[in-house]
Amino acid sequence: MSARGRNSKRAPEPPPRRGLLSGMSAPPLDSMPRIRTSFTRGLAGTWSSPLIVGSLLAWLLGEWLVAVALGYPGPFALLAHVSAPTPLSTFTDLSLSTGILGVRQGLLFVFVTAAVHALWFSVLVGLAIETIESGGATRWGAVRGLRAYPVVLALHVIGVAVVFAAQIVAALGGGGLALIIQMAALVVTTWVFAFAPVIAVTEHRRLMDCLGRSIRAARMPGSGNLTFAAIYAVPIFATFLAPGLPGVLLDVNPPYSAWIYVVLMNLLHAAIVGAFALRYLAVAEEVPEAPVRSAPSRERAGGRGARGRR
Amino acid sequence: MRLFHLSRASHRSLAVASVTVAIVVGAPLAAFADWVQFQGGGAHNGLSDGPSAPLAVAWTNEDIDLEGTQTSGGLSSPVIAGDGTIVTVAPNAVLGFDGEDGSQIFSADRDLGPSSQPAIGQAPDGPIVVFTEGFGDSGPTPSGSVTASPSAAAPGDEGDSFDSHVNAVDLETGEPVWGSPVQLEDVVQTPVAVDETSAYIGDVGGRVTIVDLESGDVRWTKELGTRIAGAVTLDSGRALVTTLGGQQEPSEIVALDAETGDELWRASAEDASNLVTAPVVVDGRMLTLDAIGGVLAFDAEDGRFLWRTEVINPSHQPFVLPGLVGAPAPVSADGEVFAVDVTGRVYAFDAETGAALWDHALNDPSQFSPPLLTDDHILVSTDSGTLYAIDRGSGHLVWRVDGGGTFLRGLSDAGDQLVGVTGFRNAALVAFVADATGRLIDEPSPTTLDIGKLLTGFLLGGALTGLVALLLARPLQRRLGPAMAPGSAEESV
Numbered sequence: 145m146s147a148r149g150r151n152s153k154r155a156p157e158p159p160p161r162r163g164l165l166s167g168m169s170a171p172p173l174d175s176m177p178r179i180r181t182s183f184t185r186g187l188a189g190t191w192s193s194p195l196i197v198g199s200l201l202a203w204l205l206g207e208w209l210v211a212v213a214l215g216y217p218g219p220f221a222l223l224a225h226v227s228a229p230t231p232l233s234t235f236t237d238l239s240l241s242t243g244i245l246g247v248r249q250g251l252l253f254v255f256v257t258a259a260v261h262a263l264w265f266s267v268l269v270g271l272a273i274e275t276i277e278s279g280g281a282t283r284w285g286a287v288r289g290l291r292a293y294p295v296v297l298a299l300h301v302i303g304v305a306v307v308f309a310a311q312i313v314a315a316l317g318g319g320g321l322a323l324i325i326q327m328a329a330l331v332v333t334t335w336v337f338a339f340a341p342v343i344a345v346t347e348h349r350r351l352m353d354c355l356g357r358s359i360r361a362a363r364m365p366g367s368g369n370l371t372f373a374a375i376y377a378v379p380i381f382a383t384f385l386a387p388g389l390p391g392v393l394l395d396v397n398p399p400y401s402a403w404i405y406v407v408l409m410n411l412l413h414a415a416i417v418g419a420f421a422l423r424y425l426a427v428a429e430e431v432p433e434a435p436v437r438s439a440p441s442r443e444r445a446g447g448r449g450a451r452g453r454r
Numbered sequence: 455m456r457l458f459h460l461s462r463a464s465h466r467s468l469a470v471a472s473v474t475v476a477i478v479v480g481a482p483l484a485a486f487a488d489w490v491q492f493q494g495g496g497a498h499n500g501l502s503d504g505p506s507a508p509l510a511v512a513w514t515n516e517d518i519d520l521e522g523t524q525t526s527g528g529l530s531s532p533v534i535a536g537d538g539t540i541v542t543v544a545p546n547a548v549l550g551f552d553g554e555d556g557s558q559i560f561s562a563d564r565d566l567g568p569s570s571q572p573a574i575g576q577a578p579d580g581p582i583v584v585f586t587e588g589f590g591d592s593g594p595t596p597s598g599s600v601t602a603s604p605s606a607a608a609p610g611d612e613g614d615s616f617d618s619h620v621n622a623v624d625l626e627t628g629e630p631v632w633g634s635p636v637q638l639e640d641v642v643q644t645p646v647a648v649d650e651t652s653a654y655i656g657d658v659g660g661r662v663t664i665v666d667l668e669s670g671d672v673r674w675t676k677e678l679g680t681r682i683a684g685a686v687t688l689d690s691g692r693a694l695v696t697t698l699g700g701q702q703e704p705s706e707i708v709a710l711d712a713e714t715g716d717e718l719w720r721a722s723a724e725d726a727s728n729l730v731t732a733p734v735v736v737d738g739r740m741l742t743l744d745a746i747g748g749v750l751a752f753d754a755e756d757g758r759f760l761w762r763t764e765v766i767n768p769s770h771q772p773f774v775l776p777g778l779v780g781a782p783a784p785v786s787a788d789g790e791v792f793a794v795d796v797t798g799r800v801y802a803f804d805a806e807t808g809a810a811l812w813d814h815a816l817n818d819p820s821q822f823s824p825p826l827l828t829d830d831h832i833l834v835s836t837d838s839g840t841l842y843a844i845d846r847g848s849g850h851l852v853w854r855v856d857g858g859g860t861f862l863r864g865l866s867d868a869g870d871q872l873v874g875v876t877g878f879r880n881a882a883l884v885a886f887v888a889d890a891t892g893r894l895i896d897e898p899s900p901t902t903l904d905i906g907k908l909l910t911g912f913l914l915g916g917a918l919t920g921l922v923a924l925l926l927a928r929p930l931q932r933r934l935g936p937a938m939a940p941g942s943a944e945e946s947v
Binding site: 244 | 747902915924
């Protein structure tokens with residue numbers, strides 16, 4: 145009997161391969177909180193924490209002062225998405241860096257602003273997880289959140305790649321199609337990577353494992369994660385295009401209306417981060433592990449090694 | 455060509471009487487300025503010795519009928535003849551207005567085309583208005599939008615003719631002065647320039663055509679490869695032409711011998727983007743702007759690169775190629791260079807080094823017009839219709855006045871008044887004069903940090919919002935408890 149024949153007898157039948165959106169038609173996943181529940185829990189947890197709200201205000205004021213000191217003239221409304229998951233916050237990274245250094249140098253500086261924003265987002269994720277787990281946030285939550293820094297930084301880099309790729313593809317599509325492509329790219333990236341920082345904080349996994357597990361968790365049948373990501377990301381994308389929002393002028397002394405808008409948007413993002421944390425933690429034990437590499441490939445590798453040693 | 459004059463003689467009489475009365479009563483009255491082409495003269499420096507802030511609207515003429523159906527181009531920036539007559543180009547006509555009150559005094563037919571600024575040249579029999587006309591086979595494109603790419607279609611199949619001309623009418627009679635219009639090969643979207651003997655026209659195909667003012671004969675043409683990006687500048691017997699450049703072709707300023715058309719030199723900067731303005735010559739420097747925000751200076755004598763300073767505007771690409779109306783340009787005087795970007799942000803630089811001196815964000819777009827420089831102020835026309843005056847020394851806003859219509863542009867020095875146009879389909883002419891009763895204001899740019907104002911906004915807006923969020927969410931969180939408590943994840947809210 146050939147080796148192939150022996151393996152095919154022993155190996156269990158592989159699960160049928162699912163398409164990217166095949167989980168949408170599945171019945172609701174019981175253990176996954178409803179979208180409304182997730183959002184309410186996220187909002188109540190993050191907004192009720194003086195530490196989260198206070199540090200958010202302090203971060204915004206501090207970042208604005210630093211940006212102005214570096215020569216950024218506005219618009220202030222750009223900071224509305226500092227606390228958003230990537231790639232929504234990538235627009236802030238890009239606009240801030242090119243707004244300070246210009247298009248040419250700013251495109252390189254984007255990774256510096258991404259690194260700074262990743263720091264804040266890691267802290268925010270840590271605090272949000274703590275409010276979900278214990279009902280309140282402490283500074284230990286912030287310290288714990290720093291575990292997610294490498295993952296969040298990687299997500300910011302991915303965000304830059306996604307935004308550029310979407311713009312290139314959109315440019316080929318042209319017109320209304322461009323808008324749809326860009327929006328789709330934001331929704332899908334938010335959907336598949338939103339859980340990665342939570343996984344990094346709570347499960348101490350390595351970067352690629354966090355990203356892979358986040359994708360698997362996002363795609364769990366009946367979870368409604370794609371719907372949740374779309375409900376969140378599409379209106380946020382609309383604010384990028386909406387005219388007349390407060391804080392869109394070149395002004396380094398934003399009026400109170402601009403502050404209200406920017407703080408409210410960041411609080412909304414914080415609530416969403418809390419909601420994502422709740423949604424992951426609720427199903428963490430059900431998320432399938434990454435499939436183990438199949439035996440034949442190891443055998444082939446061993447065979448090659450044996451030949452090499454000879 | 456149809457032509458009609460509207461009681462020009464009576465207007466003339468009125469003007470003469472006004473001058474006489476003014477002299478008799480001893481009131482100061484400036485002579486009519488020489489603003490016969492884009493930004494005044496052949497060097498396009500935009501320097502005005504006319505009135506400055508405080509300014510008030512002297513008169514407006516909203517009774518301007520743009521004939522035909524394709525009127526979206528509105529009026530071109532005006533030019534001012536030596537006798538004060540205001541001349542502007544409408545989509546289908548060349549229009550003349552009395553400098554005293556803005557009433558229309560003549561209209562001459564013109565083939566439908568972009569409302570590119572005309573020029574007033576001196577022919578042996580008197581001043582003539584030189585203008586371009588015709589769109590070519592592609593027809594008109596919507597105006598009011600400025601794009602960074604040529605908006606006129608490229609020539610189609612061979613055999614397609616671009617019905618684009620240079621033409622001229624007598625300023626006094628409105629009659630055509632040349633035997634026939636001068637045929638061009640491409641549409642013209644940039645202002646006409648003139649010197650004592652010739653008119654200089656650059657088209658979107660990259661061709662410069664020089665026409666003798668007296669005869670209308672083409673003296674010479676020159677192919678420069680890519681679209682001409684602004685009015686041809688005339689300085690010391692040379693025609694300086696900006697080419698936009700393309701994927702393979704560099705964007706350059708080309709110096710041509712104005713007499714023969716021979717190429718003298720080409721100027722470019724390695725790190726510059728596409729140059730989008732006419733080269734403005736002031737104090738031996740040649741100034742221009744590039745699309746990504748560069749303000750550039752070259753030696754006007756030999757084209758040697760001097761400096762480039764890049765302005766950064768996070769809201770918008772700072773400088774864009776002129777569309778069907780208007781054209782950007784820097785201005786300079788007394789060792790300073792000034793530029794205004796499309797968002798209405800005004801920048802000042804040291805003319806020697808290019809070092810930034812100050813900036814002022816008006817937050818009122820200025821897409822269609824270069825600024826105008828007076829002794830004390832830089833005057834900026836904006837899309838909202840407001841005319842702003844910025845102090846040249848401090849960069850502070852010292853005056854603003856509403857021009858009464860939107861898209862104020864093309865401010866021209868008409869001696870004791872400044873004349874501009876507003877609107878597109880609802881075109882109007884507006885004149886500003888010195889306002890003896892006005893008192894200057896002193897407002898720093900909103901891009902200047904005011905820590906008190908900043909903190910007030912933060913406390914009233916940011917901190918208060920955070921506090922309200924806390925107060926609302928805490929009772930809710932107390933009621934809900936920790937989300938991960940047993941059974942809580944399944945609970946429905």
